[in-house]
Amino acid sequence: MDAISQDGQSALTIIAFIGSVFSPYYAWARQRHKSAHSAPPAAENHCAVNVVLYGAGGKRWAMTERGAADLHRTATTLNIGPSALAWEGDALCIHLDETTVPWPRALRGEVRLHPHALCEPSYSLSEAGAHRWQPIAPSARVEVAFDRPGVRWQGPGYLDSNFGDAPLEDHFVRWDWSRADLRAHHSAVLYDAWRRDGGQTSLALAIDRHGTVTPFEPPAPAPLPPTAWRVERRTRSDAASEPARVEKTLEDTPFYARSLVRASWLGEPVTAMHESLSLDRFASPMVRCMLPFRMPRWAG
16 A cells, blocks of 8 residues: 655655565565476465655665564455454554664654455456456555654555565566556556566556446556666656656666656646566576665564
8 A cells, every 4th residue: 555645755665475476585486386396386485565664854665574474364354474464344453563674773663544445356467367467445544653763644545455466577578657647536557567478468447435446548658767776667647748757766676667757638637656676686696685675584
């Protein structure tokens, strides 16, 4: 899920992983399995809650990987270590108790996501359906209340899910994803995925306040400047008179970027949450050796 404060000065991203797709430990375990012809590693042994809080006090990042003993789940709850997610009525309630890296500080608080509507359809991103995506709550109201640090705000948010049967880098070269709220509680999501088989998956979906999904013609491709790590960024915009631009880069890593982007969708100016992911970069042995500094593993 992600959220932006009403004044646009703060933002939050939370990702709960079962079988963390960006885990170097999971990737190394899969390599050992292939070389030893042993049983494949269990996804449940590579779980994490990634929390990133952006604001005036800077950025706080946490992503501690945990094993199967720290995973507990039911149809409506998900507990990974000391953090928990649960549906309470129509709201998703998230209790966070994590430790930041590289400087260890508490990241502790509560987040409540109130969907304007729930969206049932899921969409295949890969040709064989090995990877799917579901925009669960394309538009939502989010309440943020952290004790450590002391931060409270409200703003628009979003909730989705990705799930699949194979490593992302086996099926994709890269992708760009973005979402924005439109007028009258409508929202729109764009997905462009470049596949290993040489094809491309492009989705442009408008979702109304009742959760009804209407595909629309994707706007024209619009280039964006690369990040400091030289990760490519692309979006789409339908206003040639007002070119798409990056307002703020929230996350800049060797293989992934999260940004706030200005563009025009369906003839309306939007500020979109945007991400670019390079799976070629992620699969690099050098990058994977860097990741434990941002993604420690708890052996308890």
